[in-house]
Amino acid sequence: SGSPPPHPWLSWKRMVGIFFLPFILSGFGPRFKQEENLVIGKAHPPQPRFNWSHLTPLELKNRSVGLGTESTGQGNPHFTLEGHKFLIFGGSIHYFRVPREYWRDRLLKLKACGLNTVTTYVPWNLHEPERGKFDFSGNLDLEAFVLMASEIGLWVILRPGPYICSEIDLGGLPSWLLQDPRLLLRTTNKGFMEAVEKYFDHLIPRVIPLQYRQGGPVIAMQVENEYGSFNKDKKYMPYLRKVRDPGFGPTFTCLLPPSPGLSLLYAALATINLQKLHRNIFNQLHKVQIAGLLSDASQAATSFSL
Template sequence: PCLSWKRIVGVFFLPFVLPAFAPRFKQEQSLTLGGAHPPQPRFNWSHLTPLELKNRSMGLGTASTGRGKPHFTLEGHKFLIFGGSIHYFRVPREYWRDRLLKLKACGFNTVTTYVPWNLHEPERGKFDFSGNLDLEAFVLMAAEIGLWVILRPGPYICSEMDLGGLPSWLLRDPRLLLRTTSKGFTEAVEKYFDHLIPRVIPLQYRQGGPVIAVQVENEYGSFNKDKTYMPYLHKALLRRGIVEFLLTSDGEKNVLSGYTKGVLAAINLQKVHKNTFSQLHKVQGASVNAGLLSDTSQAATSSSL
């Protein structure tokens, strides 16, 4: 086809126009190579799996670019959590692998699960972590398939279960106040944690396992009967050897009542609107200003589970 006069003029002036862009290109290239921009990571850390990552020293944390873009990190590298829930106690053990493989095939890199106290201790002092309640086997299978794990051990897990997953035998004591630091309840929690947490310790990230985070209780902001309860649970987990990233989870309107110092606040979302994160930002900003998030220098990440 014949060239139009515009194309002819464009081709004629092309040698004169291109040199004008060359210095700018060289300048941007020199800035990148000279350290003005951080080098690109060798690996996509969000796609690493538990079995691939052998050298571990820095677990899940938070960081900020300094331009209002906080993010999660793993081993100091930017890490995106793509998480979905599978409750092992609701799925026949024979189908665990199938369900985890499907979660992985959907593009997720993390599985979250509750731990039901009422099923693991159906009678006071009688614990069951076998068969369909074998938490350790489920977590290790997730690691084998290539998924990280976020545990939500409760004691209260909600999860559309009677009494929110608390054992019904707690109600035999009329003086016991659920989800508080009353003596009867904390004694029961201590005994439960004495059986549960030792099973979780070797599954943690720093121990070579897939557990990168643990939730402290569940949506306590909607209950909020005892100001000392959440700090008590926080210390109970730390005292037993939980060293991985800790978080709380509440509805967007209850996060101010449910968070605890030293733990990342997160919210559960049903829909996103203009002020979805307004309360969350107040909590996370206050936490950072008080120096409660040791892995971040500025703002914590606005996250949801």
């Protein structure tokens, strides 16, 4: 009995054609790209890509300027890092919600997405579960998480609250605060201020060595979180800025639409959370940012540094 005839789909001509197909198609690539750049008969060369490889914690050795803002007058203001144009591509990883054994894996995946910055909340209720008893170990080792991000080549933005929201009980405020019926949360109430100051006395010394100018990856910090929707005390935001500031900056506030002006804080950049686009929201935010610069001439500035 003879061998069966070869299947027509397995002929040598078809096999050779399939093998060389990728090489044949690659020759058409440049022509297709060129045609895409033709608009009404005019060729538009592809826009150059910025190279920020030197603006990473691993490569940036000179730490004299820090994160800033700049406007050339010919376009929108932009961030700078050490004087170079810098875009913040950030994503959030909350170290206290991820098992420590998976931190490196998650940070590497974040970087693989093309991001250059990781942001994280700092949960007061977990770091001080009982009044006066602090825990920064194991899965709550904030310093280890930040340093690991630096080793991987990521910048860090910290959001220490004290209120962080983050869909966590009481917005991250420790429940033992409620034992005092006279205490008013998120205000300059004496009892609340004393508790915040004791917490920051433990937190801030841990963060100082992680700052940009100290060789660390922390390029900015947030003051409180979404206070505009609470807004019970006009003195609260300036108080927080002062109580945790031995030279911490740049700082920013995080607001909620549609009334971002409620938590205006001088010398801090106003930013906004968006779940959906609101009409003219960016125009409103811009007015808040300008007002923050002009309201106090002694603190008005077009740049800031850490």
